[in-house]
Amino acid sequence: MKRFFLIVFILGIQFFSSAQNRPFYLMVNFSENVPVEKSFEISIFTRISEVKVQSVSLFLFVENEVKLKEAFLRFGSKEVPLRFYLTNFNDYDGKAYKIDLKLEDYTSLFESFSQLLFGLSAGDLRETEIAFGFDVAFQDGSREYFSSFDDTKAGYxxxxxxxxxxxxxxxxxxxxxxxxxxxxxxxxxxEVPIDDLLVEFWAKINSFGHNFFYIIDEISRDTVLSLSSNNFKIISPNINPALEIFERQFLSKNVWNHFSIFFNTKKDCLEVFSNDKLMYRIPFEGLNTLQNYRFGFLNPTFGKGMQLDLIKVWEYRNSLDYSFLNKHYLNYDTDSSRVLLNLSFDDYKTNNRLLNSESISFKFENIDYVYSDAPIFSRAPELNVYAYGSFYSIEWKKKESTDAVKFILEKSTGGENFIEINSQYANDDPDKTYYYSDLRNRVNEIVIYRLKQINTDASFVYSAQVKIGQGEQKLFTVLQNFPNPFNPETNIAVEVLETSEIEISVFDVVGKKIITLQEGILSQGMHSFTFDGSNLPSGIYFYEVKSPNYAVIRKMILAK
Incomplete structure (x- = not known):
């Protein structure tokens, strides 16, 4: 094999070449929250480190519904449009787009990392897969091929x-x-005394090369944090010599991204997340009152600018995983956290707050409102089933007070397909409980119920399934403790799907019970429990969450 290294650089993913015994970095950045029928972008950072390469052809393999609309090569401050065309590629039954890179025209590919940027659309597809290929021509006339379908190219x-x-x-x-x-x-x-603070928001950023978010200490005039989108559409923080970089995130146009900024007073740091991924950690001390700080968003350019939705500020004492799990919902409850600000821009009350709030000072210029296509969804309704002698009593409540139009109750017996057994129109009363009674056919039958909620825009969402009868019933979901490893405290989050008797215990590595965190009835919903290992040695521990008929065990690590 010739010494050809095509480095496609996507932060955070590292492979090792057995042939060359050196790192091989693969970098393809793509978006996670793409609306149906909207264009989106894929970014590839690339560099070729073998001067004997004459040309490289890049292939994009897509489904027939997917269209490649534009392609660019970016290096330094320059942007060059690339020619692409459809071609045949072996037996691939989708579409193969080919992009020829004549290296005498693009010497920058040898000198430093460059960005290949592709604009695509996928019509009304709900999911798709995109693969890649390279055809490499060397100056001596030989060729090599690499593709996502060929796993024999060890190291590439x-x-x-x-x-x-x-x-x-x-x-x-x-x-x-x-x-x-x-x-x-x-x-x-x-003056709001604060321990851990969480700031979260959705943002769609369509102009790049400038600062879009900041936190400033208005007493000292110091910039606590600023986030920018550079010319390569990568999120960049303000310069800090103690900055820790974990993962860089790419910002596609027309796509919403969720941001979380967590002031962790236990670790004396500020952590920045995008779409649940930790990007940066910055040392920070002295968060004791919110009054000193201003939180701001900017669009200093002329163009499409940026959109914001669902801005929340919390005094946050739960697991961050719980926040990530609920980022798509307007509201969610926590056991011990406190909401300080919740802006969704949906009604006159929110807009009036921008002008008339006494507790919060707002400043704004050149803002407007548009209909949002952010990934904010209806919550599934709560569904509970109770077994009596000759019938099942089925109850449910809606989670969002304004969105539901109709409920359709569906039933599956013995693992067969679901069939509709009842439908009811939603009431305007947000606290209304809906009822239905279903006759039992056999004492030992296995029945599964689910509820379909139809919303005002004809979208729908299903409740969690409720299984009644013999067999194991999943009554709860257990999240991995956070942080993990931890020192000395960690949070254990449990989502209870049906009100149940639940016990939560912690054991050491030899099975000795250390503590029982919960014993008794837990209502439906999310619950968080704190385990303190201050008096324990470093090592592996286990926590068990169990009901009379179901149990989950997870491992955690105490690292002092």
Whole structure:
């Protein structure tokens, strides 16, 4: 095999070449929250380190519904459009796009990392897979081929990426738009004592090369945090010599990204997440009152700018995993956290707060509102089933008070297909409980119920399935403890699907019970429990969550 190294650089994924015994980095960045029928982008960072390569042809393998609309090569401050065309590739039954890179025209590919940027659309597909291939021509006339379908090229693996698309719901309401040279910021007027603080928001960023978010200490005028989108559409923080980089995130146009900024007072740091992934950690001390800080968003350019939705500020004492799990919902409850700000821009009450709030000072310029296509969805309704002598009593309540139009109750017996057994129109009363009684056919039958909620925009969502009868019934979901490893405290989050008697215990590596965190009835919903290992040695521990007929055991690590 010739010494050809095509480095496709996507942060955070590292492979090792057995042939060359050196790192091989693979870098394909793509978006996670793409609306149906909207265009999106894929980014590849690449560098060729063998001067004997004459040309490289890149292939994109897509389904027939997917269209490649544009392709660019970016290096430094330059952007060059690339020619692409459809071609045949072996027996591939989809579409194969080919892009020829004549290296005498693109010497920058040898000198430093360059970016290949592709604009695509996928029609009304809900999911798709995109694969890659390379045809490499050397100056001596020989060739080599690499593709996502060929795993025999040890050391040169090419990925397949899977994209999911969502249908926007009217529940998302409106989004705040920062138009040309626009800004939006807020500051808490009252002294609010704070421990751990969580700031989260959805943002669609369509202009790049500038700062789009900041936190400033208005007393010292220091910048606590600023986030920018550079010319390669990568999120970059303000310069800090103690900055830890974990993963860089790519910002595709037309795509929403979820941001979480967590002030971790136990670790004296600020952690920045995008789409649940930790990007940066910055040392930070002294968060004791919110009154000193201003949180702001900027669009200093002329163009499409940026959109914001669902801005929340919490005094947060739960697992961050719980926040990530609920980022697509307007509201969610926590056992011990406190909401300080919740902006969704959907009604006149929210908009009036921007002008008349006494507790929070808002500043804004050149803002507007548009209908939001952010990935904010209806919550599945709560469904409970109770077994009596000759019938099942079925009850449910809706989670979102304004969105549901109709409920359809469905039933499966013995693992067969679900059939509709009842339908009811939703009531405006947010606290209303809906009822239905279903006759039992046999004492030992296995029945599964689920509820379909149809929303005002014709979208729908299903409740969790409830299984009644013989066999194991999953009554809860257990999240991995966070943080893990931990020192000395960690949070254990449990989502209870049906009100049940539940016990939560912690054991050491030899099976000795250390503590029981919960024993008794837990209502349906999310619950969080804190385990303190201050008096324990470092090592592996286990926590068990169990009901009379179901149990889950997870491992955690105490590292002092």
């Amino acid at each position: 693996p090419l990925p397949k990426i899977k994209l999911n698309f969502y249908q926007p719901q009217s529940l998302a309401g409106k989004a705040l738009v920062l138009k040309n040279n626009a800004s939006f910021s807020f500051r808490f007027n009252n």
